[in-house]
Amino acid sequence: MKKLTHLDEDGHPRMVNVGEKPNTNRVAVAEGVVRMSAPALARIADGTVSKGDVFSIARLAGIQGAKRTADLIPLCHPLPIDGVEVDVTPFADQCLVRIQATVRTHWRTGVEMEALMAVNAAALTIYDMVKSIDRGMSIDGVRLLEKRGGRSGTWKAK
Amino acid sequence: MKKLTHLDEDGHPRMVNVGEKPNTNRVAVAEGVVRMSAPALARIADGTVSKGDVFSIARLAGIQGAKRTADLIPLCHPLPIDGVEVDVTPFADQCLVRIQATVRTHWRTGVEMEALMAVNAAALTIYDMVKSIDRGMSIDGVRLLEKRGGRSGTWKAK
Amino acid sequence: MKKLTHLDEDGHPRMVNVGEKPNTNRVAVAEGVVRMSAPALARIADGTVSKGDVFSIARLAGIQGAKRTADLIPLCHPLPIDGVEVDVTPFADQCLVRIQATVRTHWRTGVEMEALMAVNAAALTIYDMVKSIDRGMSIDGVRLLEKRGGRSGTWKAK
Amino acid sequence: MKKLTHLDEDGHPRMVNVGEKPNTNRVAVAEGVVRMSAPALARIADGTVSKGDVFSIARLAGIQGAKRTADLIPLCHPLPIDGVEVDVTPFADQCLVRIQATVRTHWRTGVEMEALMAVNAAALTIYDMVKSIDRGMSIDGVRLLEKRGGRSGTWKAK
Amino acid sequence: MKKLTHLDEDGHPRMVNVGEKPNTNRVAVAEGVVRMSAPALARIADGTVSKGDVFSIARLAGIQGAKRTADLIPLCHPLPIDGVEVDVTPFADQCLVRIQATVRTHWRTGVEMEALMAVNAAALTIYDMVKSIDRGMSIDGVRLLEKRGGRSGTWKAK
Amino acid sequence: MKKLTHLDEDGHPRMVNVGEKPNTNRVAVAEGVVRMSAPALARIADGTVSKGDVFSIARLAGIQGAKRTADLIPLCHPLPIDGVEVDVTPFADQCLVRIQATVRTHWRTGVEMEALMAVNAAALTIYDMVKSIDRGMSIDGVRLLEKRGGRSGTWKAK
Numbered sequence: 001m002k003k004l005t006h007l008d009e010d011g012h013p014r015m016v017n018v019g020e021k022p023n024t025n026r027v028a029v030a031e032g033v034v035r036m037s038a039p040a041l042a043r044i045a046d047g048t049v050s051k052g053d054v055f056s057i058a059r060l061a062g063i064q065g066a067k068r069t070a071d072l073i074p075l076c077h078p079l080p081i082d083g084v085e086v087d088v089t090p091f092a093d094q095c096l097v098r099i100q101a102t103v104r105t106h107w108r109t110g111v112e113m114e115a116l117m118a119v120n121a122a123a124l125t126i127y128d129m130v131k132s133i134d135r136g137m138s139i140d141g142v143r144l145l146e147k148r149g150g151r152s153g154t155w156k157a158k
Numbered sequence: 159m160k161k162l163t164h165l166d167e168d169g170h171p172r173m174v175n176v177g178e179k180p181n182t183n184r185v186a187v188a189e190g191v192v193r194m195s196a197p198a199l200a201r202i203a204d205g206t207v208s209k210g211d212v213f214s215i216a217r218l219a220g221i222q223g224a225k226r227t228a229d230l231i232p233l234c235h236p237l238p239i240d241g242v243e244v245d246v247t248p249f250a251d252q253c254l255v256r257i258q259a260t261v262r263t264h265w266r267t268g269v270e271m272e273a274l275m276a277v278n279a280a281a282l283t284i285y286d287m288v289k290s291i292d293r294g295m296s297i298d299g300v301r302l303l304e305k306r307g308g309r310s311g312t313w314k315a316k
Numbered sequence: 317m318k319k320l321t322h323l324d325e326d327g328h329p330r331m332v333n334v335g336e337k338p339n340t341n342r343v344a345v346a347e348g349v350v351r352m353s354a355p356a357l358a359r360i361a362d363g364t365v366s367k368g369d370v371f372s373i374a375r376l377a378g379i380q381g382a383k384r385t386a387d388l389i390p391l392c393h394p395l396p397i398d399g400v401e402v403d404v405t406p407f408a409d410q411c412l413v414r415i416q417a418t419v420r421t422h423w424r425t426g427v428e429m430e431a432l433m434a435v436n437a438a439a440l441t442i443y444d445m446v447k448s449i450d451r452g453m454s455i456d457g458v459r460l461l462e463k464r465g466g467r468s469g470t471w472k473a474k
Numbered sequence: 475m476k477k478l479t480h481l482d483e484d485g486h487p488r489m490v491n492v493g494e495k496p497n498t499n500r501v502a503v504a505e506g507v508v509r510m511s512a513p514a515l516a517r518i519a520d521g522t523v524s525k526g527d528v529f530s531i532a533r534l535a536g537i538q539g540a541k542r543t544a545d546l547i548p549l550c551h552p553l554p555i556d557g558v559e560v561d562v563t564p565f566a567d568q569c570l571v572r573i574q575a576t577v578r579t580h581w582r583t584g585v586e587m588e589a590l591m592a593v594n595a596a597a598l599t600i601y602d603m604v605k606s607i608d609r610g611m612s613i614d615g616v617r618l619l620e621k622r623g624g625r626s627g628t629w630k631a632k
Numbered sequence: 633m634k635k636l637t638h639l640d641e642d643g644h645p646r647m648v649n650v651g652e653k654p655n656t657n658r659v660a661v662a663e664g665v666v667r668m669s670a671p672a673l674a675r676i677a678d679g680t681v682s683k684g685d686v687f688s689i690a691r692l693a694g695i696q697g698a699k700r701t702a703d704l705i706p707l708c709h710p711l712p713i714d715g716v717e718v719d720v721t722p723f724a725d726q727c728l729v730r731i732q733a734t735v736r737t738h739w740r741t742g743v744e745m746e747a748l749m750a751v752n753a754a755a756l757t758i759y760d761m762v763k764s765i766d767r768g769m770s771i772d773g774v775r776l777l778e779k780r781g782g783r784s785g786t787w788k789a790k
Numbered sequence: 791m792k793k794l795t796h797l798d799e800d801g802h803p804r805m806v807n808v809g810e811k812p813n814t815n816r817v818a819v820a821e822g823v824v825r826m827s828a829p830a831l832a833r834i835a836d837g838t839v840s841k842g843d844v845f846s847i848a849r850l851a852g853i854q855g856a857k858r859t860a861d862l863i864p865l866c867h868p869l870p871i872d873g874v875e876v877d878v879t880p881f882a883d884q885c886l887v888r889i890q891a892t893v894r895t896h897w898r899t900g901v902e903m904e905a906l907m908a909v910n911a912a913a914l915t916i917y918d919m920v921k922s923i924d925r926g927m928s929i930d931g932v933r934l935l936e937k938r939g940g941r942s943g944t945w946k947a948k
Contacts, residue, residue: 002290004202004291013215014876017872017894018872019894019895053165053171056369056486057171057372059486060376060549063488063489063548064232065230067545068226068545072282073282075283075850078871080553081489081551082582083489083490083492084489086488106582108896113282117282121230121231123300124230125232128231128233128234129164131270133160136302136315139274139278140299141296141297142298143294143295144293157293171375173397173399173400177398183651214645214846218706221645221707222854224647232376232380233379235398236396236397238709238710238712238739241650241651243647245644262651264651318606318607320518320528320603320604320606323527323528324717328691328719329527329531331695333715333736334715335737369481377546377547380548381546384542384546388535388538389598390538391531391603392602393714394712395712396712424738436598437547440587440591441547441548445478445549448478451586451618451621453617454617455506455590458597458613458616459613460609460610473609499809533802533803534689534865537805541860542861554867557805558805560804580898634923636833636922637922638922644843676794686794686797689803689865693863697862700861703861704862705851705915707847707919744921745918748929756862756910757863759903760903764792764796765792767902768934768947770931770932771910771929771933772932775929789926
């Protein structure tokens with residue numbers, strides 16, 4: 001079975017050495033949703049307020065969150081991100097907002113955590129902005145959709 | 159209908175003024191789960207590795223994440239957190255790890271976002287540590303369970 | 317003549333002790349402008365791109381910048397900000413964008429630096445977003461307009 | 475006309491992908507001034523206090539500010555800075571202090587924002603240290619003087 | 633015997649709740665030394681370079697370090713620091729530089745960690761600046777000298 | 791005699807330009823100890839509490855501290871760390887805990903400061919967790935043990 005690379009043989013945490021790995025182009029795509037009540041979603045998606053604002057702020061928070069990943073996740077390598085895109089799309093019929101983040105780098109390690117962090121930061125920002133209307137929201141389905149590059153190559157969610 | 163307090167009348171983002179609010183004791187409790195394959199969960203929960211480590215690191219990341227909330231969520235007020243507890247519990251029969259975070263402050267605004275951030279940081283840290291075994295994990299059901307204190311008083315999830 | 321409070325009698329830097337000062341309501345208002353070419357301003361203000369976006373991002377950067385003031389200014393006290401508003405307004409006839417930031421706290425020290433930092437962060441963000449069109453922009457007239465609260469009371473720019 | 479590269483076709487913010495760009499040597503030079511009253515300038519420049527201190531602290535704040543650029547400017551790429559120099563020079567006859575910052579990197583994107591951030595952080599630090607004497611100071615003429623390297627090559631301010 | 637307050641009954645880390653404690657004036661004083669070769673010390677203390685600079689930069693780094701304590705020490709409470717003083721004094725006959733830091737707050741928890749962090753940040757900064765001359769330096773005797781305020785009252789090192 | 795590279799000819803601080811240096815594999819190893827009373831050490835090392843926890847948290851704080859080095863040390867270059875290991879070992883007969891940190895990068899500058907920062911962050915974290923039992927602890931012997939790579943090659947402490 002594969003190893004938990006962040007723990008050494010004694011079970012102690014370490015930041016595993018990636019210095020021997022070559023730089024390659026890497027991409028990671030992650031997604032997640034914020035479920036909320038129909039009135040709350042209508043409020044942010046239907047133009048009662050300026051349509052773009054909640055989503056624009058969430059996008060921005062996602063991009064900035066990706067840059068802070070190594071600050072928040074203890075054993076994550078700091079790395080220079082080359083690009084981040086965050087899409088935020090409301091689905092009124094399902095009472096949810098879907099977030100998708102794509103992060104790229106040309107580096108020795110992958111950017112899966114950065115993509116997941118972008119989704120989470122965007123999701124929490126939506127929560128923060130809508131909580132005065134609906135405290136019962138939930139964040140669901142935060143997961144990796146795809147990664148490319150690196151020794152393990154391409155992986156796609158089923 | 160209630161207002162989106164983070165946007166002004168023109169739909170522009172603002173950090174709403176809380177200077178007039180009294181300091182009161184505030185508590186927020188949030189939860190979330192990380193779903194993973196049975197072998198992955200067995201690996202971190204059954205003693206193949208030192209049992210406490212993945213969960214101990216996740217707890218710590220949750221506590222530290224709560225302290226960084228205002229850095230990550232654009233319109234969130236910075237505030238002095240008085241206490242944070244993060245519980246991480248595996249449920250082998252459901253193939254998931256449950257995270258619960260409790261954050262306290264004596265301040266002018268609540269700590270809902272801090273509790274949610276603690277859950278998310280702990281969840282992402284588990285993801286990071288287990289991803290070499292199982293990339294198909296998902297983070298689900300991140301939500302507020304309860305808040306107490308402040309003008310709006312106590313709120314509990316149904 | 318008044319003293320440079322950030323230096324002690326020997327000229328050494330210190331963070332001056334404010335522990336004896338009472339908490340009072342404090343407000344600071346600062347302003348500044350970003351000068352740019354007419355075509356560049358037209359581009360961000362006239363709807364060639366979604367009008368709100370550059371300005372909305374600048375507003376958000378200003379609010380977030382205010383929260384990072386004590387990280388950037390070495391001798392500045394960390395303090396819990398109660399509210400931030402940032403206005404960004406284009407003046408096509410003067411080829412400039414005007415930024416005004418208002419920061420509030422109920423605390424022992426003032427928020428002048430936070431208001432100035434908000435203006436600067438918003439201005440640099442506009443610069444960053446427009447620099448592919450016009451590298452010759454300049455940031456001018458960054459100054460305090462008004463402060464209220466604290467021992468020295470109200471001050472207004474002439 | 476050139477594009478606002480930080481916005482996609484729909485006007486949504488993104489951190490544009492620079493992964494395909496080659497690493498090249500890049501330099502950016504920026505400047506700015508802090509205008510203040512003659513007595514205030516005399517105070518920090520004429521030896522009433524240890525001459526070097528206010529300027530030394532401003533230099534240091536500028537260097538440190540350059541390192542925090544990607545934290546403050548939402549769509550700015552994080553990058554490893556290779557060198558920073560900040561000069562701070564008083565001009566008594568013009569009642570101003572001039573700041574010039576030079577930032578270097580060998581990387582895929584330029585360091586214009588880092589140089590401008592260094593100038594701004596130094597300027598705000600001077601403001602912070604002198605504000606107990608003169609609240610009417612202003613920061614002016616913050617602009618790029620020159621950039622070299624990268625696809626667009628050398629650019630100089632007129 | 634006293635408890636390790638940062639661990640709960642099960643040995644899990646927590647940020648202990650201080651919300652019930654009253655705000656009181658608190659002071660902590662810490663010290664430490666950097667030992668180095670006589671030539672290295674002469675170099676920074678005898679005027680071969682501008683005397684104040686290495687020490688002035690170390691002082692500043694100490695002050696800034698105190699502000700980052702809760703970012704670095706996982707279970708440390710974030711708190712608003714009211715004042716920081718850092719003294720840096722060379723003792724040529726003992727081949728060392730002594731650092732002393734005093735931190736003050738009016739808050740619910742003490743500032744011992746902030747004072748120790750200030751000493752450490754100043755010491756590491758001296759190390760960083762002198763290491764091109766002497767890599768064999770050591771940091772020693774970093775300890776708390778005194779604390780005042782809070783429930784446990786005054787404590788002094790023997 | 792060698793130069794203080796962080797100061798220019800006028801004694802002004804600068805972040806020295808490393809852009810011309812080649813990337814090479816670099817390793818730095820640092821150590822330090824935390825001295826404490828026998829009862830305090832017994833408490834954290836003998837299983838009265840879950841043995842791994844204080845040391846596991848200290849290890850993690852050391853790893854995270856290494857990532858924050860350029861934030862804390864003013865003239866330190868930001869760089870992408872490739873790996874960090876922190877060992878924490880109690881020596882009951884000497885009443886101390888020994889910390890050793892190894893940091894690796896493939897970059898233009900060394901990681902001595904990162905290794906020393908890791909030791910210091912781990913040491914302060916132990917102090918923080920044990921201070922309710924023993925306030926008289928001290929941190930001693932923080933020094934570089936070895937560095938490899940870069941123009942100056944290998945250096946070992948005597």
